[in-house]
Amino acid sequence: MIRQVRSCRDKLHAAGMVRPERLAILVEDDQLLQEGAEDLLALGRDVFAGTGAMAMMIAEPDVPLQTLIPMSIAADVHSLTPLDTETRTFLHDIPVIRRHRGPLPHREIIAALRRRKGVLVEDVGLIAVGQMTVEQTYVNLSSLYHALFVSCLLRLVRSGRFLGAAEKDLLRPLVRSLSVDIPPAFADMPSDFPDNCSAVRHAMAQAGRRTVELKLVDSFFGNVSCRSDQGVLISQTGASLDHLDECIDLVPDDNSSTAGITASSELVAHRAIYRQTKARVILHGHPKFSVIASLNCAETDCPVSDCWRECTRPRSIGPVPIVAGEIGAGGIAETLPAAMAGGIAIVYGHGVFACGQQGFRDPLQAMIALENRCRREYLNRLISIQGAF
Amino acid sequence: MLSRHYGWHGCLLHVDLNRQSIRTCAIEPQLLHSYLGGRGLGVRLLRDAHHREPCSADMPLIFAVGPLGGTAAPTSARMSVVSRSPLTGTVFDSSCGGSFAWHLKAAGFDALLVTGCSPQPVLLDIKEGTASLVPASRLWGQTVSVTHQALAGAGSCAAIGPAGERQVRYANIITSEGNAAGRGGLGAVMGAKGLKAIRVDGRRQTRVAQQSRLAQGVRDVMRLLKASPFVFGDLGISRFGTPALVDVLAQRRLLPAENFRKTLSAPAIRINAAALHQRYQPHKRGCHGCPVACKQFTEAGDKLPEFGSLGHFAALGDNPDLDGIVAAARRCNDLGLDTQSAAASLACWSEIKGDFPRVEQLPELLEMIAYRRGVGELLAQGAQRLADELHQPQAAMTVKGLELPPLDPRGGCGLALSYVTSNRGACHLRAFALSHEVLRKPVATDPLTFAGKARINTGAENTCAAVDSLVACRFALVAAGLEEYAALLTAVTGLDYTAGDLQAIGERIFLTERFYNQNNGFDHRDDVLPPRFFTSGMAAAEGADMAPVDGEAFADELRRYYRFRGLDEQGRLPATYLDGQP
Numbered sequence: 001m002i003r004q005v006r007s008c009r010d011k012l013h014a015a016g017m018v019r020p021e022r023l024a025i026l027v028e029d030d031q032l033l034q035e036g037a038e039d040l041l042a043l044g045r046d047v048f049a050g051t052g053a054m055a056m057m058i059a060e061p062d063v064p065l066q067t068l069i070p071m072s073i074a075a076d077v078h079s080l081t082p083l084d085t086e087t088r089t090f091l092h093d094i095p096v097i098r099r100h101r102g103p104l105p106h107r108e109i110i111a112a113l114r115r116r117k118g119v120l121v122e123d124v125g126l127i128a129v130g131q132m133t134v135e136q137t138y139v140n141l142s143s144l145y146h147a148l149f150v151s152c153l154l155r156l157v158r159s160g161r162f163l164g165a166a167e168k169d170l171l172r173p174l175v176r177s178l179s180v181d182i183p184p185a186f187a188d189m190p191s192d193f194p195d196n197c198s199a200v201r202h203a204m205a206q207a208g209r210r211t212v213e214l215k216l217v218d219s220f221f222g223n224v225s226c227r228s229d230q231g232v233l234i235s236q237t238g239a240s241l242d243h244l245d246e247c248i249d250l251v252p253d254d255n256s257s258t259a260g261i262t263a264s265s266e267l268v269a270h271r272a273i274y275r276q277t278k279a280r281v282i283l284h285g286h287p288k289f290s291v292i293a294s295l296n297c298a299e300t301d302c303p304v305s306d307c308w309r310e311c312t313r314p315r316s317i318g319p320v321p322i323v324a325g326e327i328g329a330g331g332i333a334e335t336l337p338a339a340m341a342g343g344i345a346i347v348y349g350h351g352v353f354a355c356g357q358q359g360f361r362d363p364l365q366a367m368i369a370l371e372n373r374c375r376r377e378y379l380n381r382l383i384s385i386q387g388a389f
Numbered sequence: 390m391l392s393r394h395y396g397w398h399g400c401l402l403h404v405d406l407n408r409q410s411i412r413t414c415a416i417e418p419q420l421l422h423s424y425l426g427g428r429g430l431g432v433r434l435l436r437d438a439h440h441r442e443p444c445s446a447d448m449p450l451i452f453a454v455g456p457l458g459g460t461a462a463p464t465s466a467r468m469s470v471v472s473r474s475p476l477t478g479t480v481f482d483s484s485c486g487g488s489f490a491w492h493l494k495a496a497g498f499d500a501l502l503v504t505g506c507s508p509q510p511v512l513l514d515i516k517e518g519t520a521s522l523v524p525a526s527r528l529w530g531q532t533v534s535v536t537h538q539a540l541a542g543a544g545s546c547a548a549i550g551p552a553g554e555r556q557v558r559y560a561n562i563i564t565s566e567g568n569a570a571g572r573g574g575l576g577a578v579m580g581a582k583g584l585k586a587i588r589v590d591g592r593r594q595t596r597v598a599q600q601s602r603l604a605q606g607v608r609d610v611m612r613l614l615k616a617s618p619f620v621f622g623d624l625g626i627s628r629f630g631t632p633a634l635v636d637v638l639a640q641r642r643l644l645p646a647e648n649f650r651k652t653l654s655a656p657a658i659r660i661n662a663a664a665l666h667q668r669y670q671p672h673k674r675g676c677h678g679c680p681v682a683c684k685q686f687t688e689a690g691d692k693l694p695e696f697g698s699l700g701h702f703a704a705l706g707d708n709p710d711l712d713g714i715v716a717a718a719r720r721c722n723d724l725g726l727d728t729q730s731a732a733a734s735l736a737c738w739s740e741i742k743g744d745f746p747r748v749e750q751l752p753e754l755l756e757m758i759a760y761r762r763g764v765g766e767l768l769a770q771g772a773q774r775l776a777d778e779l780h781q782p783q784a785a786m787t788v789k790g791l792e793l794p795p796l797d798p799r800g801g802c803g804l805a806l807s808y809v810t811s812n813r814g815a816c817h818l819r820a821f822a823l824s825h826e827v828l829r830k831p832v833a834t835d836p837l838t839f840a841g842k843a844r845i846n847t848g849a850e851n852t853c854a855a856v857d858s859l860v861a862c863r864f865a866l867v868a869a870g871l872e873e874y875a876a877l878l879t880a881v882t883g884l885d886y887t888a889g890d891l892q893a894i895g896e897r898i899f900l901t902e903r904f905y906n907q908n909n910g911f912d913h914r915d916d917v918l919p920p921r922f923f924t925s926g927m928a929a930a931e932g933a934d935m936a937p938v939d940g941e942a943f944a945d946e947l948r949r950y951y952r953f954r955g956l957d958e959q960g961r962l963p964a965t966y967l968d969g970q971p
């Protein structure tokens with residue numbers, strides 16, 4: 001168990017989404033295992049048993065969302081609905097525990113964690129729980145982080161509220177990081193289509209790993225596939241992009257085997273793209289600024305209320321189209337293929353699909369370029385609204 | 390009754406067949422709030438009767454629906470049939486879909502409780518708020534399909550076949566839509582009461598406290614079902630039914646052959662979803678209002694077998710014949726026999742005898758079982774009793790007398806542990822370890838390690854007990870969880886339930902069952918797998934052999950499980966356990 005705890009801790013550190021010294025992990029398996037910052041562990045010990053969970057993670061995110069978000073919403077708001085599709089699907093709403101400068105309301109935290117997978121606690125950070133495994137808790141924490149990051153940053157450029165000096169101080173490290181591009185680290189990747197099955201699997205694992213190493217995406221969300229003579233090779237559902245080696249299913253085109261019932265929920269979208277385009281490989285992930293850009297719609301007085309499913313207005317980031325459609329059987333397979341003509345498209349509030357006719361180099365390059373463009377445009381917009389940092 | 394209730398009607402229909410009397414009575418709100426419905430309510434209603442003999446007149450047979458039944462909550466048109474099993478001697482509940490449960494709820498009842506024994510065969514006819522007993526001597530002796538045809542009309546019907554009438558220990562109750570309350574022989578309990586069938590027709594709506602919250606909750610669950618590869622994926626059960634599991638289970642070496650002496654690998658292709666589709670071009674149908682609709686039917690309207698029936702009948706030989714298997718499963722349903730226990734009992738008998746039946750011999754053998762003719766008398770006792778009788782107890786692939794489903798415990802440590810801790814005997818659906826060990830939901834776990842599985846199974850058993858009491862379908866759990874179903878329950882009843890609350894309710898239900906079993910003499914000596922799984926691996930024609938279950942690791946994890954459950958080393962709860970329970 002301690003091995004699982006350390007592996008999740010290391011993943012969190014590597015992903016850079018939490019401050020390494022501000023993380024606590026508690027696990028109950030016969031006895032209580034604890035690892036991390038003592039003050040956070042003390043809070044954990046007070047609330048953990050009451051939640052009935054198997055594991056709990058308490059973390060301060062790299063961007064201080066626990067302070068920025070409460071500052072940006074009304075004092076009587078006690079939950080946030082994630083805007084991005086995938087977290088919206090799995091988290092529904094995120095309780096926000098306000099402390100109004102008082103002591104931590106432990107009972108309120110427990111009650112929220114008996115209802116939801118994670119919460120934001122003002123001035124403390126994110127708390128996520130898992131019922132089954134430590135890794136599940138890690139997945140819940142990353143979903144929570146992703147949802148709140150997107151929601152917080154979108155609010156900074158849309159709410160019309162001007163930031164105070166304190167908020168600007170908190171945001172300065174993020175702003176600085178945005179002026180540096182994600183490096184175009186794909187030169188070592190084969191540009192040709194892999195010529196045998198094991199080379200295909202190797203190329204898929206490499207592409208997945210690279211998106212995570214570049215911090216282009218969080219490891220748990222996304223999938224990778226490859227067209228082969230025998231069908232589609234695709235990463236399994238819930239597989240982590242940086243550990244795909246053993247997690248790839250072969251799905252024959254004629255469904256002569258349903259062993260791929262464990263394949264990614266986006267199998268149907270990947271298959272539709274292969275049917276309707278010349279693509280031979282597909283890379284899908286949730287780069288945060290591409291997601292934010294897709295949600296930052298300038299339309300006013302639009303009749304559509306469910307943008308995730310119903311938006312039909314042609315929008316794009318430069319040449320990259322944005323389409324609507326929910327995951328799995330939720331409609332994405334109908335909208336996406338036609339948008340893939342240029343090799344890359346954004347699904348509204350969800351993530352990026354990039355395809356290639358050779359190896360994974362082209363789609364990775366396209367995804368990095370798009371995310372860098374979205375990062376720069378976000379930064380420019382933030383500064384144009386909020387002034388210099 | 391209790392018109393202030395949302396979700397529940399607060400009403401029980403009690404039929405006493407000794408006196409041929411029928412009355413309705415109120416159910417205490419606190420019991421409904423604390424046990425929900427379905428399995429939980431049924432188990433609670435059994436409290437004063439759990440020690441009675443399974444097929445005795447005073448043993449209740451309970452049909453319980455849940456608070457979500459009759460609402461828009463997805464997959465909620467289900468009930469649990471609860472009694473004590475003549476096969477296992479344990480408390481037993483069978484979750485059953487179709488539209489019988491929907492009609493029972495719509496007739497205004499949360500539960501139907503049948504006691505006594507009718508001197509003449511009867512039919513129970515339930516309409517909204519009322520019920521009557523009708524002589525059914527004409528139907529006694531008829532098959533399930535003939536009985537259903539004779540009673541066809543508005544509403545739904547649940548009937549037993551010749552197997553239930555003759556109290557075969559694994560006789561099922563089967564609804565007119567083809568859904569079974571299966572496994573533990575509750576059809577024999579019904580047969581012992583002289584109750585041939587129950588017909589129910591209701592139209593009453595379930596009152597919902599907060600319609601807009603319910604609509605929101607339904608959207609949340611639907612989004613998860615659509616995001617689930619297992620449910621609505623291209624290869625999922627909505628398209629292919631539960632046979633969609635065959636290929637992945639064969640790939641993981643989980644499908645047994647010849648009474649768990651081999652694994653079914655390549656031959657599984659002959660019985661997989663693709664083979665069924667090619668052969669029968671099935672139509673899909675679902676339980677009442679279910680968006681998933683995982684049941685598959687032929688053009689002629691015959692129900693095609695589920696994964697469990699396919700797997701067990703295929704396991705009888707090394708050259709599975711699809712038509713023969715489909716015909717055997719259909720024959721079982723018509724006779725009112727449990728497909729899995731029938732096939733598994735045949736496998737046990739075949740191993741002892743040293744010769745497995747050919748598929749064309751199956752219809753005759755199944756008939757002999759249902760009518761208890763010739764060797765059928767022995768086979769009708771189930772694998773454990775027949776193996777004991779033939780002095781080969783090690784040939785019985787059973788736990789607490791229930792035959793294993795066609796899922797080899799050597800292929801999944803969580804699965805192996807769940808077989809022995811299940812309160813109704815070997816069953817993969819009580820902790821549903823397949824969900825994480827095979828289907829990777831809600832998170833993938835390593836099937837070949839025991840580490841963490843006691844803790845996971847404890848939580849999962851509680852979750853499953855809660856879901857069986859709402860009542861919702863186990864398959865929805867692969868996509869959604871207690872978090873989403875608690876929101877639905879809150880919207881329907883207007884009472885605040887969290888996922889944590891449902892876990893606690895599930896735990897109460899599970900431990901109550903364990904406590905009843907304990908009172909009936911069960912303890913740690915019954916929490917054992919057949920020795921075969923610890924001593925021999927599975928040899929397959931191709932691929933690596935699967936190792937036997939590591940006995941020491943298994944025992945360690947079982948001890949850990951006992952600690953999580955608050956049991957002593959003999960696997961026992963404190964004798965006062967029920968004192969604090971509502």
Ligand SMILES: [Zn+2]
Nearest residue numbers: 086221222351
């Ligand atoms: Zn995605």
